[in-house]
Amino acid sequence: MSSSLKSLMMLSCAASALFLTSAANAQATPDTSAAAPDNGYGDIIVTAQKRSERLRDVPMSITAATGDELRSRGIASTDDLGKLVTGFTAARTGTGMPVYFIRGVGFFDTTLGVSPAVTVYMDQVPLPYSPMSRGATLDLARVEVLKGPQGTLFGQNSTGGAINYIAAKPTDQFDAGFELTAGRFRQVDAEGYISGPIGEGLTARVAVRNEYRDEWQYNYVNGEKNGKRRFLNGRALLDWQISDGAKLSLSASGWKDRSEAQQEQFVAFTPLVPVSAGGRPAAFPFPTFPPAPNNNRAAAFDPGGDLRQDTHFYQFSARGDFDLTDAVTLTSLTSYAKFKSFIPIDQDGTIYPMASTLISGNIRSFSQELRLAGTSGPVQWMIGGNYQNDTVKELFDSDVITSGAGFPGGTFLWNGFKMNNDQKVRTYSGFGSLDYALSDTLKLQGSVRYSKQDRDFSGCARDDGTGQIAAAFSFLASFASGIPQVIPPGGCATLNDAFIVAPNNTGTLNEDNLSWRGSINYKPNDTTLLYASITKGYKSGSFPTLPASNTAQIRPVKQESIQAYEAGVKTSLLDRAVDLDGAVFYYDYSDKQLQGYVALPIFGNLPSLVSIPKSRVWGTEANALIRPVKGLSINAGITYINSKVQSDPSNPKGPYATPTQNDSFIGQSFPFSPKWQSVVDAQYQFPISETVDFFVGASVSSRSSTKGTLLSGRPAVAPLEAKLSIPGYSLVDGRIGVTSNDGIWRVELWGRNIFDKFYVTNANRGNDTTYRFTGMPATYGVTFKYRFGG
Template identity: 30%
Template sequence: MKRSKLILLMASSATAFLASAGQSSYAQVSADDEDTIVVTAQRREQSLQDVSVAVTVVTGDQLKDQGVTNINQLQNTAPNLEVEPAFGGGAAQFRLRGVGFQDYASNNSPTVGVYVNEVAFPVPVMTQGLIYDIERVEVLRGPQGTLYGRNTTGGAINFVTKKPTDEFAAGVFAEYGRFNEFKSEGYISGPITDGFRARISASTQQGGGWQHNRDTDEELGDANRGGVRGLFEFEPTANLEFLFDAHYSWDKSENQGLYLINDLATRGGAGPTILADTDRSLTGWGISPTLLTDIGASPDRKPGRDNSGWGVSLNGALDLGGAILNSITSYESLDRSELGDWDSSASSEADTFFGSDVSVFSQEVRLSSDGEGPFVWQVGLYYSKQELNERYFSDFLDIFGTYGRVNYDQTVESVAIFGQAEYALTDKINLIAGLRLESEDRFLEGFGTAFGGATALPPTDVSTSMEPLTGKGGIEFRPTDDILLYASVSRGTKSGGFTTYNTGQESSIQPFAPEVLWAYEVGFKTDFIDNLTLNGAAFYYDYSNQQVLSAVYGVNGPVGRFANAPKSKIYGAELELTWQPLPNLNIIQALGYKEGEYVEFFDLDVPASRLANAAVFVDRAGEALPFPDFSYSGSASYLIDLGNFGVVAETNYSRRDFYPSWLGSTYDVESYWLVNASLSIAPTDGPWTLGIWARNLLDKEYDLTRNFFTSADIAQPGRPRTYGVRLTADF
């Protein structure tokens, strides 16, 4: 039955445009003509349809149409992508083609790499800044590493910002909507002297809180974040160019409120019972005085964050005549201070604080061929050093009568040599091969815990390392100029790591092993029909030591801990289509499907253990991996020509499938549809566009995630219907 669904999916033709940018860590898109989009990847121009990698490209305008302002909201723009927020704070947990990692701490590497202008953000919480002044976003599916500085099993998300312009340009964008939500961004760009150009952009987001305290009616959820970026291009000689990127961001936003799925008997039944919320706009909080005093916060502080980050990078390219030498030097820093109320009540059942200082230095050097000859190659060297100091405090005074403090440092150093080559065997057959050798050392230093002021685990050091050999092999076959068929096999790996939650046992922080993924993929790209592009891919993943969020049974019941499932598998497909049936009508459709199961895994049964008040284990071999099977998204836009003005009517929509939870049916997330729409008008030759928009037009009630912490069963709801106006002007 499962295989028949996969065959049916691949046979259908109702899906969307699969753009491809190659596995280069940098690709600039330009329009060659009305029908061809050209990618300059690996220092050569290629049509998106000529590269055999599954990647979805989303433009900056599409992000604005869908109201995407942070990376979490990308999950409705690409097939088989989920970005799950963690406990109201928003820290992203990525999953591509079912390959993901659920962790609300900061110390472990993600399965999906995130890059901004070629610079990696290897600590997931560092990805939470505003998205603005974007040229496009590329979502690559499958293991990456033979052309990337970092190695990932799930894929990569590349953000490419707009670059300085050859002529003076400036623009503003402003949007105001329901719940007093305000967003704006602006830029100024142009030449300063010969060979020197600059672009300054900035953005802010304010308001938008739509939830209220169930007891006091006080509002929660207002945004207060912003960022500024300066890009400077310098060409000292004809064969040498530099791009310098300096940016700063801040986030003083309130957290998204959580609501109670079930009744909460506070204080272990000795306190009042709070009835389950039937209205998703209701929530509750009350940060404990003990926690607020410990971190030096004001007594009236709401759940929320006070984060700031900055970074700089220098990207240089030297034309050696027949080869291009690239160097990318970067430094990124984040200061995180975040308060959470995970029990959604005034009771101190699960009040939390994260204090994180993160810094990442990286240096990448690449040498690549220049030109379109039959042999195209690239080799690179990558070095990265991450440093993390984290404090994680938990107030359980009203449920367990104790207060937990976790402190630790972590250092990660990695060095990699990587490369990939392509050889045109004939005018129809192209062979691809790539290798990567990596050495990584991960040190958890001074990990200590205390409960109620008493030491539970004295400062302890543990470490883990890996030296995996990974790579890729592939073949491309072009029977006609309009059809590309390809097949590939690749091996990716994800670092091991540590579970840094509350624990008094040294065994709980012992490292879990790296995971290894063998990925097999076949695909096609076609544009043999005028104004229609139909592409697709099918994949099979063979997993070893998949890293999964499990639990151990402690004195207070199940406590989360990462474990390795020895064997598992995932398989699925994507189909994507772009179609212009009429000159002014554009349609995009995307469909993704995936299923997976454990082949070998003996695990703690969390629901049964909670009921039995003792550890209960289960053999999960044959059980489905807990992620949604189907994803669907699409858009349609139509331009109405009114002579001196044009009106664009646009709608975009997505469906997220049923999401089963490994914690039990109480925490399953039901499937839902989201529909957005907008109507814009602009003069034919004028600089401005005025529009109205609505998001979640059908006012669907839905959840982004469900979970529990101590005594509270909670869910994070999605936003209700919002609507507003926007203005764009470019000069």
């Protein structure tokens, strides 16, 4: 990092101390475990460092919000957190998998078994694969979004950050409530919970939510509809206070999704290879197929198809806290999770049966953490270890008719194939942290984690049972190798570099690393914190799920790493009427993982995972919580991110390149990394009678343009780059209603994207088409909430 940039960071941090932001970005509510509230405002208590602390005392950038605020802002899933967290971006892959980015750091891959760069937790228990997080927002006390590498306490694969959901806990008195919502597209959502004591030292809480909605997408060619939501979610918690120094908490949660998968919009016909007399002829009139209009609801898909998914998830976890002495506590976290998916995708975005895939898979994940934590004078310490054992099985069953699905001259053609990716992943780690208070105002913090991961892979592209691919690749392997070879129907058709066929392809990826973090924190008074930190974090390597003609396409990509520098400030002014905080950051990024293309003999350029040896990210963020008058609260946040590729992968030279063309990514910004993001939310609540309050609120979330993939800078690619852009946009939500001033009941009229803004969440290329996914259109409705007891 240059000295001029370091100077800029320090100057920016000093300026932040005067007027920048509040990473809370949340409306605080009193917490019984907090210190006495200042001027009537409560503190949000977070567990970002695996202990309870006031948000404004934690030396890192965190966005936290209560469960009530999440519901009020219309945040129903992790994908919606961009309405709350600046610097957060969510996207869906062409196979429907969610991908999350924080400060431009994320990994866009279609593979079910890929480790994400932004990890999700429920009460510190990992949801290690992003699709598992769909039901995490049920019945929450709060959410904490930690920005920057979090590998020392939350484990590897957190180079972008970590999202920790905190479930509402069982109460020692009877408490129950329900919430009913009716909205556009015949939406009917119902949620309820019941909580209270069930025996001596035993308390329990059960929450259930059902989401129902009719179709919201329409086929702009034939008028058919898609987009039904059928989602059921539940959680049961049991707390057992065994003794004054021993507590056991058990959790069982699960969800089932029978919704129709969102379908992509057709942007343009962009064939993999030119369609000519010497290649495979176009089976349908794709070049004249009309692109989708700029309408969130428009899509095109095969007529009469069943697009319902069948996906479910369940998890059991146990947490035990045992006071070994007055100053030392032993904590155990155990969990077992199972995920199973079946997702149909029409991958061409047209009404023609050119490309469709059924994606099925299952994951089994077991994790165990043990840690000791204690205090001795000015020292707080923690030491522990983790073990995680995951089994992932994934199968793509694809029907394709593309310009690339055959050999030149059309001698051998095929209309379908299968891809399987089976992985066994074992991770071992040990970690520790140490906080040392040099004085009442100055503290040093350090943490470290050693991780070792062994990943075994088995998979390939297979004949679909018709024998078409088997015949084609038997001929090719025999001709190119000079050795007669026969692939049976349904057999593996992925060839190695010597054009030899194996019954299956296997591989191993064994890696280890040492993550660490150090910070210095200065607290001149109870309302101000200044900090500076240096962090090293890692994300593990990965095997892709790809239609691999050659084993080079399914070779693993190695682990990536980030060395992050951050400086920030948190402060409160005017007797807590204003909470501010801000940060500046710089990331040295090594071996960034992404999907690219590999140049192969005979086959040309085919998709593969690659690494960018060197890149960087720097930026700044600011948030403020302002309470100018009683009843009025204003949350505002803004983030600037400047990402840059500094070197090219050694192979390939670039997507869609031929070996004779010199392409480069150098100087480009990362995909899904808008330079500017901002969120403003305001609400005013005032009494209209002795028992009833009126409230009105609105929020605006904005972001600048970005792109869905890296492209080379050569002129021939420029038209395609325009098609793969993701324009900037602003969304406006609103709410108005009445509530009892004791919080017993609430009626709210709400609207999301109330101006029906057209916006794109992902643009990419698959097979012979360029496609995009859109966000939701304008929705509106009414929510009634009632609470008993408590």
